[in-house]
Amino acid sequence: MIAALKSEYRKLFSTRMWWVLMLCAAGYLALNAALMAGALGFTENVLTSDPELLSDPETMAAQDNPFAFLGEEGGAARMVYSMAGSFAYVFPLLIGALSVTQEYRHKTITQTFLAEPRRQVVLGAKLIAALPMGLAYGIGCLAATVLPAAVLLAVTGSDPGFGAAATWALFGRSLVNFAIWAAVGVGLGALIKNQVALIVVALAETQALEPMLRAVPTLINRDWAWTKFLPGAAGDAIQGGSFYDIMSFDGDSLPGGWAVLVLVGWAAALAALGYAANLRRDVS
Amino acid sequence: MAAGSTASHRLEGVIEVSSLTKRFGSLTAVEDLSFKVQPGRVTGFLGPNGAGKTTTLRLALALIRPTQGSVTFDGRRYQAIRQPAHHIGAALEAASFHPGRTALQHLKMLAPEVGVSDQRCLEVLELVGLTQDAKRRVGQFSMGMRGRLGVAVALLGDPGILLLDEPTNGLDPEGISWMRALLRAMAAQGRTILISSHLLSEVENTVDDVVIIAKGRLVHHSPLADMRAMAQPKTVVAASDPPALATLAQSRGWPAAPAPDGSLIITGPSAAEVGAAAFAAGLQLTQLASQTVGLEQIFFQLTQGGGLR
Ligand SMILES: Nc1ncnc2c1ncn2[C@@H]1O[C@H](COP(=O)(O)OP(=O)(O)OP(=O)(O)O)[C@@H](O)[C@H]1O
Ligand SMILES: [Mg+2]
Numbered sequence: 001m002i003a004a005l006k007s008e009y010r011k012l013f014s015t016r017m018w019w020v021l022m023l024c025a026a027g028y029l030a031l032n033a034a035l036m037a038g039a040l041g042f043t044e045n046v047l048t049s050d051p052e053l054l055s056d057p058e059t060m061a062a063q064d065n066p067f068a069f070l071g072e073e074g075g076a077a078r079m080v081y082s083m084a085g086s087f088a089y090v091f092p093l094l095i096g097a098l099s100v101t102q103e104y105r106h107k108t109i110t111q112t113f114l115a116e117p118r119r120q121v122v123l124g125a126k127l128i129a130a131l132p133m134g135l136a137y138g139i140g141c142l143a144a145t146v147l148p149a150a151v152l153l154a155v156t157g158s159d160p161g162f163g164a165a166a167t168w169a170l171f172g173r174s175l176v177n178f179a180i181w182a183a184v185g186v187g188l189g190a191l192i193k194n195q196v197a198l199i200v201v202a203l204a205e206t207q208a209l210e211p212m213l214r215a216v217p218t219l220i221n222r223d224w225a226w227t228k229f230l231p232g233a234a235g236d237a238i239q240g241g242s243f244y245d246i247m248s249f250d251g252d253s254l255p256g257g258w259a260v261l262v263l264v265g266w267a268a269a270l271a272a273l274g275y276a277a278n279l280r281r282d283v284s
Numbered sequence: 285m286a287a288g289s290t291a292s293h294r295l296e297g298v299i300e301v302s303s304l305t306k307r308f309g310s311l312t313a314v315e316d317l318s319f320k321v322q323p324g325r326v327t328g329f330l331g332p333n334g335a336g337k338t339t340t341l342r343l344a345l346a347l348i349r350p351t352q353g354s355v356t357f358d359g360r361r362y363q364a365i366r367q368p369a370h371h372i373g374a375a376l377e378a379a380s381f382h383p384g385r386t387a388l389q390h391l392k393m394l395a396p397e398v399g400v401s402d403q404r405c406l407e408v409l410e411l412v413g414l415t416q417d418a419k420r421r422v423g424q425f426s427m428g429m430r431g432r433l434g435v436a437v438a439l440l441g442d443p444g445i446l447l448l449d450e451p452t453n454g455l456d457p458e459g460i461s462w463m464r465a466l467l468r469a470m471a472a473q474g475r476t477i478l479i480s481s482h483l484l485s486e487v488e489n490t491v492d493d494v495v496i497i498a499k500g501r502l503v504h505h506s507p508l509a510d511m512r513a514m515a516q517p518k519t520v521v522a523a524s525d526p527p528a529l530a531t532l533a534q535s536r537g538w539p540a541a542p543a544p545d546g547s548l549i550i551t552g553p554s555a556a557e558v559g560a561a562a563f564a565a566g567l568q569l570t571q572l573a574s575q576t577v578g579l580e581q582i583f584f585q586l587t588q589g590g591g592l593r
Contacts, residue, residue, distance in 0.1 A: 003397050006396035007393055007394065007395075010389070011393045014382075014390075106381065108382055110347060110376065111379070111380075111394060111437060114345055114368070114369060115368075115369050115398045116397050117345075117368060118363065282347070282348035283347045284348070
């Protein structure tokens with residue numbers, strides 16, 4: 001297994017894909033984080049400059065006030081920082097998935113299976129190798145979000161939030177989220193081994209389908225609790241709060257520990273399906 | 285070849301294909317195929333396009349699953365062997381690479397799983413003559429260079445058994461003779477070498493044994509020498525006195541068949557022998573020509589009708 005892991009890392013770092021994807025993620029996040037930090041910093045300024053608004057316990061303490069976070073220390077900052085996980089989980093998803101589909105696309109899977117004919121070991125190595133890869137993407141994505149946002153928050157006179165333990169806890173949970181998403185990607189890649197189909201499905205799911213489904217409880221029926229088990233919802237729950245909360249999109253979310261289990265469950269289920277449908281089959 | 289060669293000969297090296305059948309839907313690519321490949325020899329695995337050679341090799345390497353039967357290496361199936369690349373090296377037709385990786389990167393990415401050092405990657409590149417191109421991206425490689433890199437992958441684990449699918453494809457004449465020397469040297473070390481080809485002439489100077497299949501079935505298996513013996517000389521001969529010629533052939537015990545144009549086709553003796561006998565008997569020959577059937581023709585006869593389906 002150690003050998004298989006080492007091979008996996010050499011596969012990843014010997015093509016340009018990992019840093020091209022990382023650059024895309026970083027650029028996308030830096031831009032969005034800067035815009036959001038500017039806007040939220042400004043809003044917070046307005047709110048805090050009006051003591052009436054913030055001191056009104058009725059407004060600020062209300063459970064369903066989506067802007068309650070602005071009253072907390074570094075609340076605005078954390079909301080911006082959480083964008084890394086909420087917006088960019090598609091990138092660890094892709095890097096994990098491409099580690100499978102690239103092998104089928106370029107047919108290097110043949111030589112991989114010749115070296116390790118136990119295909120469940122190959123898949124297991126890819127799943128485990130994905131975790132540190134996802135973590136590394138998380139570090140990159142957080143840096144790309146936090147650095148520009150913190151600067152802008154400071155400029156607009158808001159607290160960048162580094163003094164609050166909650167901020168560091170968010171960073172930690174966000175990294176866990178990134179790591180597991182890469183493993184989910186491996187599972188998805190095993191299930192949809194065609195690279196073009198995979199990219200279409202990954203983008204459609206994360207950018208359209210999931211946000212739409214997660215709006216269901218709010219828009220149609222608050223009692224539909226199943227949407228909190230969707231992978232994106234579980235991921236946000238791991239992070240503990242997300243950008244989508246602002247929009248009051250979500251119903252209730254899972255507790256952090258359960259959310260980890262649910263997302264790991266998604267990775268395992270997709271990998272098992274992918275193994276049954278593709279990996280154990282004839283290689284042509 | 286030296287590095288690690290002690291470790292690689294733990295397997296004796298007998299490949300046994302038994303009652304192997306593979307169907308793709310309604311198409312039977314390999315049917316009830318059985319043969320053994322011995323170590324210390326180069327075996328040519330021959331058959332026309334679509335005969336089932338590549339399919340058989342993929343079955344042996346557990347890349348596809350047999351409908352029936354098995355292929356074993358010293359009694360063990362490929363997937364039951366730990367670190368199989370140490371024992372069995374393989375290069376399938378049109379080995380595939382990620383175009384963005386260099387030759388060295390490609391080998392290094394396989395090295396941990398195969399179970400060899402990075403140093404070994406450089407050694408095999410040297411062995412296949414790609415040292416100069418080690419740091420070039422495979423996307424820029426010619427077909428022959430890709431073929432060599434495929435062989436480098438096969439040699440990575442210093443295996444005692446080598447399976448090569450059409451190894452001379454895309455090689456220049458110098459490359460073909462290099463390949464021949466490499467395979468002969470490896471067989472001389474006691475390794476088992478199986479190479480496929482759709483042309484007997486391409487491998488006849490390399491192989492000791494031939495396994496010939498057509499339409500997925502075994503049609504011939506013997507040492508190449510035995511097959512050569514099947515290529516008996518034939519002589520077309522005609523004389524001004526045909527009955528006397530027939531009598532001569534009969535008296536010598538030469539099988540002779542009359543041809544439509546009145547000449548005789550004699551099997552066995554060479555044209556020179558027939559000419560000398562006729563001279564001694566005082567016969568005047570009007571025609572004397574050698575019509576020996578080449579190996580390739582025998583190969584063609586064996587596989588006749590076994591071409592593309
Ligand atoms: N994955 C597959 N699905 C369906 N049919 C297949 C598949 N692989 C091979 N075949 C068929 O099996 C038969 C044998 O093919 P195979 O590639 O083994 O022939 P071959 O002897 O290697 O021929 P060549 O000399 O052209 O390489 C062919 O008819 C081919 O079309
Ligand atoms: Mg073939």
